[in-house]
Amino acid sequence: MKSTKKRTAVVIGGVRTPFLRAFGDFTPLGTIDLGVSAIKGLFKRFPIAWKEIDSIIWSGVVLPGATVNIGREILFDLGLPMTIDAYTITRVCTSSLKAITLAVDAIERGDADVIIAGGSDSTSNAEVTMPQSLVHKFAPVVLNPKSGVKDYFRVLTTLNPIKDLIPQRPAIKERITGELMGESAEKMATRNQISREAQDMFALQSHQRAAKAIATGRFDSEITPVELSKTKAVHADNIVRGNTSLEKLGKLKPAFAKNGTLTAGNSSTLTDGAAAVLMMEFEKAKSIGFTPLATFRAWSYDAVDPTDQLLIGPALSMPKAIKKAGMTRNDIDLIDIHEAFAAQVLSVLKMLASDHFARDRLGFDKAFGFVDPKEINVHGGSVALGHPFAATGARMVSTMANELKFSGKETALLGICGAGALSAAAVMEAV
Amino acid sequence: MNDYLVQLAKKPIFKTLLQKMGIPRLPPVLKRTNHPWEQRPFNDQNVMIGQMGSTQLTKILAEIMVKGGAIPYVEKDEPVFNIFYKAGDAYGRKAQVIKQKSLPAPQLLIYDATNVNTPEKMNRIFSFFHDHLRSLDSCGRVVILSRPPCETKNVLSATTTHALEGFIRAMAREIGFKGATANIVFVHSNADHLLEPVLRFFLSRRSAYITGQPVYINSQVKTDTIFPDKRPLDGKIALITGAAQGIGAAIARTIAREGARVIILDRPEADMRAAKLASEIDGALFFCDIRSSSADDRMADWVTKKFGGLDIIVHNAGITRDKLLVNMKQEQWNQVLDVNLYAILRINKKLVPMMRNNGRMVYLSSVSGIAGNRGQTNYSTSKAGIIGYVSSLSKELAGKGIAVNAVAPGFIETQMTARIPFATQLVARRLNNLNQGGLPEDVAETVTFLSSPGAAGLTGQVIRVCGGALIGA
Numbered sequence: 001m002k003s004t005k006k007r008t009a010v011v012i013g014g015v016r017t018p019f020l021r022a023f024g025d026f027t028p029l030g031t032i033d034l035g036v037s038a039i040k041g042l043f044k045r046f047p048i049a050w051k052e053i054d055s056i057i058w059s060g061v062v063l064p065g066a067t068v069n070i071g072r073e074i075l076f077d078l079g080l081p082m083t084i085d086a087y088t089i090t091r092v093c094t095s096s097l098k099a100i101t102l103a104v105d106a107i108e109r110g111d112a113d114v115i116i117a118g119g120s121d122s123t124s125n126a127e128v129t130m131p132q133s134l135v136h137k138f139a140p141v142v143l144n145p146k147s148g149v150k151d152y153f154r155v156l157t158t159l160n161p162i163k164d165l166i167p168q169r170p171a172i173k174e175r176i177t178g179e180l181m182g183e184s185a186e187k188m189a190t191r192n193q194i195s196r197e198a199q200d201m202f203a204l205q206s207h208q209r210a211a212k213a214i215a216t217g218r219f220d221s222e223i224t225p226v227e228l229s230k231t232k233a234v235h236a237d238n239i240v241r242g243n244t245s246l247e248k249l250g251k252l253k254p255a256f257a258k259n260g261t262l263t264a265g266n267s268s269t270l271t272d273g274a275a276a277v278l279m280m281e282f283e284k285a286k287s288i289g290f291t292p293l294a295t296f297r298a299w300s301y302d303a304v305d306p307t308d309q310l311l312i313g314p315a316l317s318m319p320k321a322i323k324k325a326g327m328t329r330n331d332i333d334l335i336d337i338h339e340a341f342a343a344q345v346l347s348v349l350k351m352l353a354s355d356h357f358a359r360d361r362l363g364f365d366k367a368f369g370f371v372d373p374k375e376i377n378v379h380g381g382s383v384a385l386g387h388p389f390a391a392t393g394a395r396m397v398s399t400m401a402n403e404l405k406f407s408g409k410e411t412a413l414l415g416i417c418g419a420g421a422l423s424a425a426a427v428m429e430a431v
Numbered sequence: 432m433n434d435y436l437v438q439l440a441k442k443p444i445f446k447t448l449l450q451k452m453g454i455p456r457l458p459p460v461l462k463r464t465n466h467p468w469e470q471r472p473f474n475d476q477n478v479m480i481g482q483m484g485s486t487q488l489t490k491i492l493a494e495i496m497v498k499g500g501a502i503p504y505v506e507k508d509e510p511v512f513n514i515f516y517k518a519g520d521a522y523g524r525k526a527q528v529i530k531q532k533s534l535p536a537p538q539l540l541i542y543d544a545t546n547v548n549t550p551e552k553m554n555r556i557f558s559f560f561h562d563h564l565r566s567l568d569s570c571g572r573v574v575i576l577s578r579p580p581c582e583t584k585n586v587l588s589a590t591t592t593h594a595l596e597g598f599i600r601a602m603a604r605e606i607g608f609k610g611a612t613a614n615i616v617f618v619h620s621n622a623d624h625l626l627e628p629v630l631r632f633f634l635s636r637r638s639a640y641i642t643g644q645p646v647y648i649n650s651q652v653k654t655d656t657i658f659p660d661k662r663p664l665d666g667k668i669a670l671i672t673g674a675a676q677g678i679g680a681a682i683a684r685t686i687a688r689e690g691a692r693v694i695i696l697d698r699p700e701a702d703m704r705a706a707k708l709a710s711e712i713d714g715a716l717f718f719c720d721i722r723s724s725s726a727d728d729r730m731a732d733w734v735t736k737k738f739g740g741l742d743i744i745v746h747n748a749g750i751t752r753d754k755l756l757v758n759m760k761q762e763q764w765n766q767v768l769d770v771n772l773y774a775i776l777r778i779n780k781k782l783v784p785m786m787r788n789n790g791r792m793v794y795l796s797s798v799s800g801i802a803g804n805r806g807q808t809n810y811s812t813s814k815a816g817i818i819g820y821v822s823s824l825s826k827e828l829a830g831k832g833i834a835v836n837a838v839a840p841g842f843i844e845t846q847m848t849a850r851i852p853f854a855t856q857l858v859a860r861r862l863n864n865l866n867q868g869g870l871p872e873d874v875a876e877t878v879t880f881l882s883s884p885g886a887a888g889l890t891g892q893v894i895r896v897c898g899g900a901l902i903g904a
Contacts, residue, residue, distance in 0.1 A: 188523065191523035191524065192523050192525075193525060305470060307471075308471065308474075308500070309523050312523070351521070356518065356520050356521035357520070360522070
């Protein structure tokens with residue numbers, strides 16, 4: 001085997017669209033449009049010669065049925081050279097982190113030098129489909145060139161108005177358990193004894209920190225405005241409530257169970273948005289004049305049993321990732337955990353501190369360690385900012401890459417949970 | 432083959448109607464499962480645990496329960512509660528204190544009586560079950576854990592452990608009307624680590640038809656202590672005799688479901704049924720009459736060539752030729768003993784040496800062989816002989832890590848029992864705690880459990896799958 005020089009993939013930076021509550025100003029924009037806006041913003045922020053780009057690794061969760069490979073469509077809409085490779089992956093809420101680590105893989109293996117990775121989701125444009133039974137009844141007639149008007153009428157007489165004609169509404173439901181994700185999170189709150197107060201407190205912290213970051217301009221370099229028309233553009237996130245308080249949060253009614261503890265205030269909401277990250281090989285970046293921010297030291301993708309605790313996965317992925325990185329809790333300066341629900345984050349933190357959990361579920365001698373909820377998510381998280389599924393991972397990567405630079409800290413640990421009881425974690429290191 | 436009363440009990444309309452007519456109680460509809468083994472057999476079930484202070488078993492028991500998905504309720508005894516609370520922490524199954532008010536109905540009741548060593552101390556056990564038995568859910572499970580009588584060092588504790596067995600047998604009779612079962616598990620003090628798989632089976636829905644049964648766990652069988660939760664028989668080769676129909680076919684399906692490659696052995700006449708089953712479970716077929724003198728050699732050659740060895744053998748083939756002893760022809764006596772006993776002894780000479788380490792052997796005995804049955808002198812003789820054979824063979828093979836056990840079915844709804852005269856049938860299937868006959872699947876699940884690596888703690892035993900038959904042990 002020939003010895004090769006070690007290649008390192010680095011994060012140059014990331015840009016995202018504002019995150020808007022679903023069915024707001026972004027409703028006319030599909031997931032492809034949002035992706036185009038994010039990458040356009042990325043080009044403005046990091047002007048790169050198009051010929052340098054090797055690939056786009058995009059991701060999405062709510063994908064348009066007719067054009068699943070939205071990455072390729074985004075490339076066409078951007079007007080990039082058609083000879084650039086582009087593909088799309090989906091791994092629920094961890095999608096864009098997976099897209100980014102795939103980019104790291106490709107770059108460090110020598111397959112590519114410059115990759116744009118990220119993800120977009122437009123929950124406003126989730127497709128409402130007609131029942132499959134209708135399709136099955138009509139298909140033979142439509143596909144048969146000999147069908148006449150009579151045949152169409154014959155099919156019409158066989159239709160069942162309830163079974164065949166009522167469209168299927170999309171919902172964030174687990175196929176295997178039939179539970180809404182909030183219901184699963186509600187169960188986790190009960191089982192791990194996470195109180196309503198603790199959840200509201202965490203949600204308040206998320207909102208206040210996000211609001212502060214916006215007010216101080218911390219996110220300015222990460223957000224690109226999206227033009228809606230010649231005269232109208234969206235410049236800022238619209239979900240963050242900096243002026244909320246414990247009293248206001250405390251008044252909200254439980255959203256998923258009668259005497260539940262999860263409310264609209266301490267859960268993330270349906271959101272539209274996109275985020276993109278520019279990844280390069282270290283030497284390449286230097287040669288074309290870009291300053292790297294961070295590298296990926298290790299990551300871990302895991303899965304647990306969705307019928308047990310759906311969103312507990314990061315409690316496995318995070319310790320596994322730092323173990324792979326050869327680190328311990330004390331080596332980690334920043335922790336960023338995706339907030340699907342405040343209850344889920346607090347459950348994960350509890351398990352991270354449990355020696356029993358580490359021993360029984362991970363086979364490790366010691367727990368990851370105690371983490372104060374105040375220590376994590378320095379600029380808020382998905383509860384305040386919103387959660388366009390496939391954009392969240394890329395948002396976290398760009399915020400943490402910048403945070404490492406601004407704060408002068410060394411390492412950051414990301415943790416994300418997802419539907420189907422999947423999870424992911426990654427260790428980032430300042431360059 | 433269908434129990435019409437159980438069928439009626441499934442329809443609420445008939446249930447009320449019959450009750451109005453004064454027919455006392457319809458048999459309970461037993462909750463069963465035919466899914467592959469799951470990671471959490473007691474998912475979201477409430478388990479109430481009684482104890483007299485913490486014992487050597489407390490921590491093990493706590494971990495078994497929370498790992499299995501149960502929500503533990505324990506008495507307010509600081510050390511015990513803390514052990515349960517800590518164990519539940521990792522699984523999000525935090526222990527709660529048993530308070531008298533607003534307790535959810537428990538599906539499982541467990542009493543850890545391993546430190547109950549004088550008869551007077553049984554008062555606590557009485558009051559625990561006195562308080563909670565009424566609220567036990569339908570088809571709930573009761574288990575008492577104790578140390579085996581052979582291990583007890585003095586008269587008082589020997590008295591106590593035996594007394595507990597009487598207690599559980601009587602309780603099993605009382606809770607049968609709601610489909611609940613009660614069993615006692617005697618754990619040898621050096622076999623605590625073998626308790627988990629046994630409890631997972633006896634507390635699950637797979638043991639629906641086993642009640643009033645003592646089980647002994649010891650560490651005679653050498654074993655590596657890895658007991659898979661799911662697919663316990665992955666990669667194993669299982670030979671099942673008489674597998675083409677009835678209980679044998681159910682056993683073949685269940686063992687195949689858990690991952691084993693099944694060799695279906697039956698007479699050449701049963702080829703259609705056997706072939707159908709083989710294609711269903713992707714099994715291998717071997718036709719022979721086990722009575723023939725060349726069967727053992729042929730079988731051994733074929734197995735060696737094709738599989739190299741065996742991990743599981745289930746001796747299921749059996750026949751009945753019922754007649755009162757005075758009317759029985761020599762031929763009828765010979766036929767039954769030949770198939771049910773002599774053939775097994777003969778072919779085992781060849782098969783036992785082919786068993787791999789950590790193998791499992793299961794023999795089908797019968798409650799008839801324990802209690803005796805009118806008109807079945809031949810059958811009872813053969814099935815009782817099996818019990819003696821198993822008890823002796825188990826000692827021989829323990830060193831190789833092979834567990835040998837027998838399963839004694841009671842009244843099971845099969846073609847064999849359908850041949851019993853109708854009136855006798857009607858009475859026979861009611862003569863047990865659960866007021867109904869069992870299904871072939873009940874026997875199959877038990878055999879599958881005894882074939883799994885987790886059955887290492889059990890050897891030389893007879894597990895009755897009889898719904899707590901009123902006659903018999």
